[in-house]
Amino acid sequence: MKLKSFLLRYYPPGIMLEYEKHGELKTKSIDLLDLGPSTDVSALVEEIQKAEPLITASRTEQVKLLIQRLQEKLGQHSNHTFYLFKVLKAHILPLTNVALNKSGSCFITGSYDRTCKLWDTASGEELNTLEGHRNVVYAIAFNNPYGDKIATGSFDKTCKLWSVETGKCYHTFRGHTAEIVCLSFNPQSTLVATGSMDTTAKLWNIQNGEEVCTLRGHSAEIISLSFNTSGDRIITGSFDHTVVVWDADTGRKVNILIGHCAEISSALFNWDCSLILTGSMDKTCMLWDATNGKCVATLTGHDDEILDSCFDYTGKLIATASADGTARIFSAATRKCIAKLEGHEGEISKISFNPQGNRLLTGSSDKTARIWDAQTGQCLQVLEGHTDEIFSCTFNYKGNIVITGMEDINTIDSFFLDWLLEFPS
Secondary structure, rough: OOOEEEEEEEOEEEEEEEEOOOOOOEEEEEEEEOOOOOOOOOHHHHHHHHOOOOOHHHHHHHHHHHHHHHHHOOOOOOOEEEEEEEEEEEOOOOOEOOOOOOOEEEHHHHEOOOOOOEEEEEOOOOOEEEEEOOOEEEEEEOOOOOOOEEEEEOOOOEEEEEEEEEEEEEEEEEOOOOOOEEEEOOOOOOOOEEEEEOOOOEEEOOOOOOOEEOOOOOOOEEEEEEEEOOOOEEEEEEEOOOOOEEEOOOOOEEEOOOHHHHHOEEEOOOOOOOOEEEEEEEOOOOEOOOOOOOOEEEEOOOOEEEEEEEEEEOEHHHHHHHHOOOOEEOOOOOOOEEEEEEOOHHHEEEEEOOOOOOEEEEEEOOOOOOEEEOOOOOOOEEEEEOOOOOEOOOEEOOOOOEEEEEEEOOOOOOOOEEEEEOOOO
């Protein structure tokens, strides 16, 4: 093996190694999830060299410099506030979903008007309209981090794969017998997974458009699915109160996570794939050992349904959002609640960490989005001006842009992509 180059990954912190083996260029990552401003870099490099033969003595100083750059980046916790940047009327019928590419340079919107639109973030210009579905476009995603393809899932029971550059439809994936309500690319961008009201999920080959396998076993609708970081596992959450872990290569069922007593609202892995977080309408979140499928903790405290949940990028913090109008932050290590986020006057349907892990974003039916301090739970900013419920909100990869979608009841049959916010320059 011959090391060719280093690449930095800021969120979560790590170093990517590009190396040549038997004439083929490959990559591997060194995760530095515990890296902080006070980390002893020399000692850390020593540990890395012991574990990674590609990092030879001649590379020591280079690796030190890279880690110091990561430390500097992690220490740049901005206290700037957001301001209203763009207001866009996206579709003639209601929006269903919003998604950013990794850099935040463009975003997509799905709609009841049966289209998906691609937008330039800086200018607000519509770049493309993806037409071809015969019913609501409900689930949408970029193949991040690459960002050159878009997948759309529809109530017409099909999923389509599109070119970001040209808007051309590469493939139409047919096989589901009911509405597609969730989808995801694997990290390698070789597969797209679709979850359906027909109780199944399917994996599709992006290159040839063929079905790879069907994941059968749930007894009710699948409403959530996600791959782990390595792409060899996928989890599906269902209205049957269970989450199933599948082998993404064979479609084999690996584990069934049984413990919730109501519908699943979210299910996802942490970064190092050691834990699975599930949220439920039973007012709890559960943490599971991703290897054996055993429940290791139940996160309680909410008085109503859990509508969304997430890890921060390093997997150290967990956030939950509830119909009770509050959000909570838990330590993944201690499983204890470290902050309660209070202030919204309606249910919180979406929650997400910024990449740095020091801020949280929430979207609520009270017509506001809010920015919170992830350590103290203090509300730092209320993003006001909406005229109806916020149903989607997210940070971009750098954390300097927030995008939210809402329904405007003052506009007939319309949704607005109403807030597009970024740090002042």
